[in-house]
Amino acid sequence: MGRKDLYQPEPRLGRNPPRTSYRHLPVVFLAAGIFLICKDLTIPRPIPQKAITAVAKRTLGIYYLHWIFGWMLVPRLALLFPTFSIWTNLLKTLLLIIPALLLTLLLEKIPILRHMVTG
Numbered sequence: 001m002g003r004k005d006l007y008q009p010e011p012r013l014g015r016n017p018p019r020t021s022y023r024h025l026p027v028v029f030l031a032a033g034i035f036l037i038c039k040d041l042t043i044p045r046p047i048p049q050k051a052i053t054a055v056a057k058r059t060l061g062i063y064y065l066h067w068i069f070g071w072m073l074v075p076r077l078a079l080l081f082p083t084f085s086i087w088t089n090l091l092k093t094l095l096l097i098i099p100a101l102l103l104t105l106l107l108e109k110i111p112i113l114r115h116m117v118t119g
Contacts, residue, residue: 054101055097055101057118058101058104058105058108058117058118060116060117060118061100061101061103061104061107061108061116061117061118062097062100062101062104064116064117065099065100065103065104065117066096066097066100069096069099069100070096073095073096074092077092077095104117104118
């Protein structure tokens with residue numbers, strides 16, 4: 001299996017779905033479940049609470065920028081981590097979220113862009 005095999009489009013069934021749609025329904029269920037669990041979450045320790053609050057305030061910017069970082073990093077991450085496991089998926093997620101968060105922190109310093117990345 002070479003590089004060429006990694007980029008073959010998946011076969012489509014029926015009508016063509018939009019390219020930005022989720023390919024796997026369990027991903028949608030997992031995301032909804034995590035949202036419902038974390039909706040009323042409070043953390044008693046101040047450092048994790050501040051980190052989670054910082055990410056939560058900037059989710060719009062992280063969402064926008066993760067598409068750009070994903071476009072650049074996902075092909076390389078697929079070569080680095082060819083197997084699927086919870087740990088590799090967690091690592092890939094962190095490798096997309098952290099640069100997006102850092103760039104969001106930088107962009108919110110620019111007054112014109114602040115509302116675009118913080119909602």
